[in-house]
Amino acid sequence: MGRSVRRRWIVMASVMIVAVCLVGFQGANPARAAGVVTLNLYIGGDTNIFDLWKKAFLPAFTKRYPQYKANMVELLHDNGSEGIYAKILAAKRTGRTVDVDLWETTPGFLDQGIAEGLWVKLSPKLVSNVTKVPAPTLEAVDYYGLPYRGSSVVIGYNSQFIKNPPQTFDDLVAWIKANPGKFTYCDPNTCGSGTAFVTAAIYRYTSAEKFAAKAYDTKDEAAWAPGWKLLKELQPAMYNNGFHPNGNVAVLQLLAQQNIWMASVWSDMGLDWYSRGQLPKTMRFIQITPPLMGDDSRVMVPAGSAHLEGALTLLNWLLTPEAQTMVIDVVAGYPGIDWKYMPESVRQKFIDVAKAFAPWPNPKYLADIKRLWHEQVVGG
């Protein structure tokens, strides 16, 4: 009896000691790191984006600016972003600072946050390098999110079989019809590269800008009818009599196995697979006219950031050619700054794909496009 009590005491005491140590260390950390400011970065995305920050950006940045250290939190596929948003919003409403100094996330949170006044509005006074960023991409979000890298959907083709790749969307359609079974795009419910091909067919007969704007009226969707007709017509000429795989990766696999010779793919994913030797050596990428859809990835700095100066220093550094070259080398993305500020060698490498890209339809039209594609093209 006495023994077991004593043992329980020992257990409790050791738990207490461990707890005190843990708390103590946590408290001690900032004090020890006086002089060096730790920036808290929340990065949402896939593992390639984490590598871009962890292995390329942050070591180079902290080397250039030794007064800063970086603590990066990875949000895989943006899981947990609701919590980060709630944290920033709560800090703003209670008038406190927040330990989120920089956040890379989906456009939805950027939009919501603009309405709440959560982000720092960028200007040349705060971040001198923003002048190098093409103005329209900043205006699109009222200067609240920094487009530090981009990517777009392009046409990937195997030059072993195709000597003269299509230059325009109409060329592409003609090529698909002439080479049945050698092209496909993924189910738009599962990937953006498929959505890009579908919207290209729709935009062919109407204007991209109209459906990218904020206004939404289902009556305007009547203009999509010729697009659906075209896509339906193309179905028998698709791979496996009209099969659309699930996801971007499945399409790249079909290209890798040479089951198909051409497909719409994300520029960054395609170039990344190519550079790692996962696609045939003869694979090439080209942007057609009018260009397929693309997207900028943005970072925001919360206005309530506890280390505002450091965060803005990091933003400014992100727009230097040094950092922008890393975007290209590590994830095969497009630079956020204008191509003219990039080194000549980089510009040459991207000459076939580095064109402007078409805007995404607004989220409501996008949802309808996916549904109607299912109804009009593969179903019914």
Place this chain on the structure above:
Amino acid sequence: MTESRRQGALGLALVLPPLCLLFFLVVVPAVTAVVETLAPGPGGSAGLTVARYAEVLSAKVIRTDIAFSVVVTLISVAAVFVLGYPLALYLRFSPGRLASLLAVVFTIPLFVPVVIASFAMITFLVNHGLVSTVLYRLGIETFPPLVYNATGIVLTEVWASLPFAVLILGAGLQAIDDSLIDSARDVGAGRVRTFATIILPLNAIPTRITLTLLFISVFGSFTIPYLVGGNAPQMLGVTMTNYLTQYLRRTDAVTMAVLAFVIAAAVGVVYVASVSRRERDV
């Protein structure tokens, strides 16, 4: 008296957490869903309306998907049954090392997550996969595609559901008294006769339970049809997810969920009737 009351209170306390779970996570959402789909839209008159159901069912794609789900489910259940019953009989009535080895081997799919099973099936069945290579070597050069369509879904569902069916059917068979079968043999009944007049009727309730549970689990499955199925038609689980997350049409998804629930409930009635009959028999 106080002892039995205390026992009653204890029983209630033990039952309360699952009951709460059932109530708040199943009954309440289900009732809310039904009410939501029957409520008239904004500006509509008071009372209940079936307009949403009419609208959802007026879409040909959705009607096709519902019919497709039912047909695929029925074929899968039939295939599992045809394959599973003989296996269960074999394991019950054949002594020996092979039977006990099989009894372990056939349960393997129970321990393989469906996501992994689905991807395995894809690599197995796809063009240039093992099956098509073997068929090609055998001189069969044209055969229907085995994956990304109903065939693929049925094959994967059967693979994943077989152990479950064999376990329940086997449990029922274990409960049959050996002496009944021996006496049937004594009076000259052959194997088929014994099966048809003794085993099948005595195992009727576990059979019905197996069939209904299989139907409900295949009908409501998502992962397998999502990964192994084609672009269209799709099974309801996938259709509902698309309407909810991709097409941003929540009410349509809820309406389809209620329809799926009605179909599953109709089958569930058979299960409840079977179980309560067994309780009475015991």
